[in-house]
Amino acid sequence: MYRYDALDKEFLADRVSEFRHQVTRRLAGEITEDQFKPLRLMNGLYLQLHAYMLRIAIPYGTLNPAQLRKLAEVARTYDKGYGHFTTRTNLQFHWIKLRDAPDILASLAEVDLHAIQTSGNCIRNTTADPYAGATAEELDDPRVWAEVIRQWSTLHPEFSFLPRKFKIAVTASVKDRTAARTHDIGLALRRGRDGALGFEVMVGGGLGRSPHIGSTIREHLPAGRLLSYLQAILRVYNRHGRRDNKFKARVKILVASLGAEEFGRQVEAEWAQIDPASADLPDTELARIRGFFAPAGFEVLPAVSAKLEAAKAADPALARFLRNNVHPHKASGYAIVDIALKTPGETPGDATAEQMETVADLAERYSQGEARVTHEQNLVLPHVRLDDLPAVHEALKAVGLASANANLISDIIACPGLDYCALANARAIPIAQHIAQRFADQDVAEDIGELKIKISGCINACGHHHVGHIGILGVDKKGEEFYQLTLGGSGAEDAEVGKILGPAIHASRVTDAIDDLVAVYLRERQPGERFLDTYRRTGIAPFKEAVYAEVH
Amino acid sequence: MPKYIRLAAEGAAWADDRFTAVPDEESLPPGDVIVSLKRFLAEGDALQAEGREVGVRIAASEEIEDLAYDLPRLPVVTVVCPKFSDGRAYTTASLLRERYGYKGEVRAVGDVLREQAGFMVRCGFDAFEPADGSTPEQWTQATRRFRHVYQRAADHRPPAFEERQAQDKAAEAAEVKSHAV
Ligand code: SF4
Numbered sequence: 264m265y266r267y268d269a270l271d272k273e274f275l276a277d278r279v280s281e282f283r284h285q286v287t288r289r290l291a292g293e294i295t296e297d298q299f300k301p302l303r304l305m306n307g308l309y310l311q312l313h314a315y316m317l318r319i320a321i322p323y324g325t326l327n328p329a330q331l332r333k334l335a336e337v338a339r340t341y342d343k344g345y346g347h348f349t350t351r352t353n354l355q356f357h358w359i360k361l362r363d364a365p366d367i368l369a370s371l372a373e374v375d376l377h378a379i380q381t382s383g384n385c386i387r388n389t390t391a392d393p394y395a396g397a398t399a400e401e402l403d404d405p406r407v408w409a410e411v412i413r414q415w416s417t418l419h420p421e422f423s424f425l426p427r428k429f430k431i432a433v434t435a436s437v438k439d440r441t442a443a444r445t446h447d448i449g450l451a452l453r454r455g456r457d458g459a460l461g462f463e464v465m466v467g468g469g470l471g472r473s474p475h476i477g478s479t480i481r482e483h484l485p486a487g488r489l490l491s492y493l494q495a496i497l498r499v500y501n502r503h504g505r506r507d508n509k510f511k512a513r514v515k516i517l518v519a520s521l522g523a524e525e526f527g528r529q530v531e532a533e534w535a536q537i538d539p540a541s542a543d544l545p546d547t548e549l550a551r552i553r554g555f556f557a558p559a560g561f562e563v564l565p566a567v568s569a570k571l572e573a574a575k576a577a578d579p580a581l582a583r584f585l586r587n588n589v590h591p592h593k594a595s596g597y598a599i600v601d602i603a604l605k606t607p608g609e610t611p612g613d614a615t616a617e618q619m620e621t622v623a624d625l626a627e628r629y630s631q632g633e634a635r636v637t638h639e640q641n642l643v644l645p646h647v648r649l650d651d652l653p654a655v656h657e658a659l660k661a662v663g664l665a666s667a668n669a670n671l672i673s674d675i676i677a678c679p680g681l682d683y684c685a686l687a688n689a690r691a692i693p694i695a696q697h698i699a700q701r702f703a704d705q706d707v708a709e710d711i712g713e714l715k716i717k718i719s720g721c722i723n724a725c726g727h728h729h730v731g732h733i734g735i736l737g738v739d740k741k742g743e744e745f746y747q748l749t750l751g752g753s754g755a756e757d758a759e760v761g762k763i764l765g766p767a768i769h770a771s772r773v774t775d776a777i778d779d780l781v782a783v784y785l786r787e788r789q790p791g792e793r794f795l796d797t798y799r800r801t802g803i804a805p806f807k808e809a810v811y812a813e814v815h
Numbered sequence: 816m817p818k819y820i821r822l823a824a825e826g827a828a829w830a831d832d833r834f835t836a837v838p839d840e841e842s843l844p845p846g847d848v849i850v851s852l853k854r855f856l857a858e859g860d861a862l863q864a865e866g867r868e869v870g871v872r873i874a875a876s877e878e879i880e881d882l883a884y885d886l887p888r889l890p891v892v893t894v895v896c897p898k899f900s901d902g903r904a905y906t907t908a909s910l911l912r913e914r915y916g917y918k919g920e921v922r923a924v925g926d927v928l929r930e931q932a933g934f935m936v937r938c939g940f941d942a943f944e945p946a947d948g949s950t951p952e953q954w955t956q957a958t959r960r961f962r963h964v965y966q967r968a969a970d971h972r973p974p975a976f977e978e979r980q981a982q983d984k985a986a987e988a989a990e991v992k993s994h995a996v
Contacts, residue, residue, distance in 0.1 A: 270963050270975045277961045301900070302930060384900065414965045414975065420937035421909050421968070424902025501906050502878075536914065541967050548976035 264325050264633060265410050265555045267375040274417075275372045278379060282306050283365035290362060307378030308364055312685050315359040318381040319371060323391035323409035323433075324352035324636040331623035331634060333374045335616035341367055346619070348604060348612040350676060350727055351430070352636040353381055353388060357683050379417060384425045384512075386416035386497075390432040390441045393635040396556060397645035399593035400436035402452045403460055404556045408433045408489065411544055411552060415490050422497045426504035427512035429497070430469075442638055442754035444468045444477040445730055447514045448496060453483060460486040466496060466526065467518030470724035474760040475515040480527030487549070491542035495534035499526070559631045559646060564596020568649035581656050583705060584667040589652065596649050600630075601669040602642040602659060607699035609663075610692050611677045612640035621662045629655055638727075638754075639676055639715075641669065672714040672781070673699035676727055680720030680737060681744075687720035689737025689744035689770070694718055697774050702781075711781055714794045717752075730754035732795045733780060734761045735773065744770040750780070750806055751798045762803055765811050779809040819922070822941040826955035830942075834870055834891065836924075849893055852877050859885065872924070875903045879910050886917050894940070896925035905938045912939030912969035932957035939969030 267275070282302075289299045307318040319334070334354060338346050341363050342356040349355055359367070371377060380387055391409040395401065412431055416422070422429075432441040435452035443449030449465035461483040468477030484492050505511045518526045575582045590599040602622065604612050614622075622642055626634040629651045635643040647655055659665040668674045675698060678684065680691030695718055702708050717731030728734030734749035745767040752761030768776055781794075783805050788797045798806065821830035836849040843850075848862070849870035862869045870891035871882060882892070892911060894904045904923065911917040922942035923935055929949040936958045943954065964972050973981070
């Protein structure tokens, strides 16, 4: 993975001392909260319902053991002993005191972590495929490009006061694990007809109150021209994006109002005027960055591990874990392991300090010093030898992280909702917990198969409910928590925005409604169909009938 | 004479403002003036023919492209930031410097705060009328807060990747030298 050099470290040190200075001025009353607010937001510090929340960037979801241990230390020292992994692969601490914030940032800087651009109307943390460098499906390592974008976008002088926040995702596999089409820019690495590496550029995706799936404005951008093309897109957006209405300010609205074709034309016209020599990254720097992501040395191992097979035969829980949470690796004898932060009854995405330390140890010992964070609020050990899987499973079990439910009905995404967030209409976490408990029977969950439930506590859609196979949105009805269900969304390569099932239902009915939807699926499904496939074939009618029949 | 902050190699300093910024609804005083783009396009030639220096004020929503041909004879372009969070001024300034090679003064007016100093200077602004009462010393400090930058911009500061290359070259040279000894 990328390692900070002296320059990167000095940059971070300067940032920390700048913020320390600003906090000192605020605590001394030299500046008002109004003046301080934009400054703290630039450092990821939000004021929430009960305390300050600090959002720490995890660049393209990649963590090393030292970073995980540091996060655990911060959780213990300054928070209540845990942290929350978000759908943007960031980590949030929800119980922070203002006066501690500079010390926390200084301490994080020791392991090259920071909170730069985790809020504000700027280019946010870039998402990349959590299986990068490990999956056989990829054409190139997307982290190389995500790191290029990280450096380029850091305190970008022209693009730090955009109309609204701006999110970029990079994927290099056919199977899209980044939800690229729900980002302001989605970049998918492709080979051109001549074999040259390039990007399919998708623009204008986004969730929130008006969900959009991104449109392709260029089929094949030569990879080396990435930064100049991003500059052109951002420039068109910075000049023409709406600034009169916060809810219409995302680039998706500009793309929708101009039409993707016209937006693309304006980008190409701007791009044609940009000098590649000054805007694109020199090949030498690209090569330097690429060097950090050189394929790790994998041993030559047999494709089947006798040790693992024996353990699997003896332990049904391990067998189940292997079925659901373990995925093929590009190197023979290795596997990719999903760690679901979704133990039924717990808060989706939460991890205790002890759990973080365990994952750090496992990454160090068994996964070439790497762990990843996914936008589905799970963790990944990308490079585990098959022989080591039983030990990894045991260690995870000991800290309550061995839930064998990755991609199953209880692997629910939920935003913090009314338990923490000042903008929320309704709670999200208890709804997730309740559903997960209803489907805690693993055999039932496995029989149901892949089913992505996503919950947001308000229309801002941090829980990505629009792209859940089943989406759940909290709404406020005269002070009571109601929930609107959507069906058929997807954030993957077959991206689609879900359709509203019917009128919002009371909190007490949500889990039963999910039960009804699942029953329809089990009744209607044909061999090999996932919930989403059945829904796409039958349409919404049978599902609607099942949920609303009793009401009438 | 009113003052504004002007940037120079040795830092920011107060400068006398010899221009009068004239709103559209007011008639023109004698001497050097700064007028709106609209007024400049209508009356600019005549004003310059009178022998005075004329600068142009660009609103956030106006396109600098409309001024492209006139830039060589303009001593100053002022760019209006209606709110500090409105980032259009940064693109306007970048285009002025990088695309049109404009060498005159680019002045930030409106909701200009010292917290933006670093970004503004990088985009090519070299003059400021701050709205927060900040001093030239504070501006100088604010522009020197970061030892490194990550991208090329109008200020021509070498970005991190160029610094790295230079370091590598220096290291190589040192190596060659040590071998030679
Ligand atoms: S979706 Fe709404 S409630 Fe949930 S975290 Fe986002 S803003 Fe808060």
